[in-house]
Amino acid sequence: MDPSPSPAPGASSPPPAAKAVHHPNYMAVFVALGVLTAVELGVAFLPWAKLTIILILIALAVWKAVLVALYYMHLRFEPTRLRILAVAPLPLAVILVLAVIMEYR
Numbered sequence: 001m002d003p004s005p006s007p008a009p010g011a012s013s014p015p016p017a018a019k020a021v022h023h024p025n026y027m028a029v030f031v032a033l034g035v036l037t038a039v040e041l042g043v044a045f046l047p048w049a050k051l052t053i054i055l056i057l058i059a060l061a062v063w064k065a066v067l068v069a070l071y072y073m074h075l076r077f078e079p080t081r082l083r084i085l086a087v088a089p090l091p092l093a094v095i096l097v098l099a100v101i102m103e104y105r
Contacts, residue, residue, distance in 0.1 A: 024076070029067055
């Protein structure tokens with residue numbers, strides 16, 4: 001026999017349990033962004049080829065932008081279709097930047 005009483009006829013059922021909300025460790029992300037910034041400053045003054053330094057700095061900047069988007073803009077906890085919506089304009093931005101660079105060459 002079921003020990004829990006059944007709800008009265010016409011009574012609403014209890015609401016489903018709320019989904020657990022996960023909050024990221026914002027301080028760890030902040031420290032990671034600070035470390036990446038320090039690495040960028042260190043790389044900027046290395047005696048390497050200019051193209052190598054620029055590529056490394058771009059990669060570090062993209063990494064920082066991804067961290068900000070995922071954690072501070074909460075895209076990590078959003079559905080995939082919203083992530084796609086946020087990433088969709090990026091190819092256009094790359095095309096526009098390349099067009100401007102080619103215009104001034």
